Amino acid sequence: SQLIKNGDTGLDVKLLQHKLNTCGASLVEEVFGSRTKTSVLNYQKKSGLVVDGIVGSKTWSTIMKVSN
Numbered sequence: 001s002q003l004i005k006n007g008d009t010g011l012d013v014k015l016l017q018h019k020l021n022t023c024g025a026s027l028v029e030e031v032f033g034s035r036t037k038t039s040v041l042n043y044q045k046k047s048g049l050v051v052d053g054i055v056g057s058k059t060w061s062t063i064m065k066v067s068n
Contacts, residue, residue, distance in 0.1 A: 004055040008032040016040075016055060019063045 004012055009031045017027040017036060025039040037053045044051045049059050 002055065002057055002060040004032060004060070006032055006034075006037050006053065016060075016063065019066050022066050023063075 004016055013032050020039045020043060021027055023043060027036055027039060029036055040055055041051055041053045044059055047062055
């Protein structure tokens with residue numbers, strides 16, 4: 001299953017940041033850094049998910065449903 005966490009880089013991180021930006025974040029990092037983690041925590045809390053700052057399968061599948 002998908003797992004994205006602090007310090008990760010790559011296309012999955014860019015896609016995650018794009019989706020978070022459509023939810024009101026303003027991320028331009030090329031890495032899963034502190035701003036991305038804060039955005040993930042906020043998204044998880046707002047969406048009723050486990051709030052751990054790690055993008056596991058439930059967070060990933062939920063955020064991928066966000067429209068562009």
